Amino acid sequence: MSPTDNKSEFAERVRHTIYTRFAASGDAASVDEVAIALGAEPSVVAAAFDRLATERHVVLDAERRILMAHPFASIPLGFSVMGPDTLWWGGCAWDSFAIPHLVPDAPEVLVATTCPNCGTAHAWTVGREAPPAGTQVAHFLVPTAHIWDDVVHTCSHQSIYCSTACVEEWLAREGLEAGYTMSLETLWRLAAHWYEGRLDTPYTRRDPQTAAAYFRSVGLDGPFWGLA
Incomplete structure (x- = not known):
């Protein structure tokens, strides 16, 4: 099976590559750079970028450049x-x-x-x-x-x-x-x-219930945080 046959697993490999690059250098990896790093076709990596954006792992601009992979950003936001x-x-x-x-x-x-x-x-x-x-x-x-x-x-x-x-x-x-x-x-x-x-793999985002529990654990409450 090719490394890109399982789209979910491949997207996780792309996500991990993006995050480790940000952590090490402060720079956002491009589609082409990730494709080279993973030995994959750029079109397949581009599709993985889109999937990661849909799943809220990254934020992309209209040209598939990474704006944010929280907590990292490629643009100054203050x-x-x-x-x-x-x-x-x-x-x-x-x-x-x-x-x-x-x-x-x-x-x-x-x-x-x-x-x-x-x-x-x-x-x-x-x-x-x-x-x-x-x-x-x-x-x-x-x-x-x-x-x-x-x-x-x-x-x-x-x-x-x-x-x-x-x-x-x-x-x-x-x-x-x-x-x-x-x-x-x-x-x-x-x-x-x-x-x-987020620098480990595989990584799973928090669901709303675990997010709410985390907010409570650090002393945050009220409707602003989605807490009744």
């Missing part, structure tokens, strides 16, 4: 994450705090961003042992039930602000309703184990 040897774009506050928990060679990273309201620059050393110190807050605009309606928009609005006052000023200026605001400690707990296993 966060840079610097490890010992690698620079990543974090897809959002959640993803940026998750990277040191996922990447074996980066147990500690420097996460940098700016407050969307006032432009103040912020940076934290984020590691695996404890949350970083800081009085800043993270604000997530889009409820979890609608994350995938427009995932780039969602990730672009999971940001860190100087304070709740900056969140309120920004919401008023933009004419938006408040989402969910949390401390850096809660953000760190949310990120710590959310992406466990």
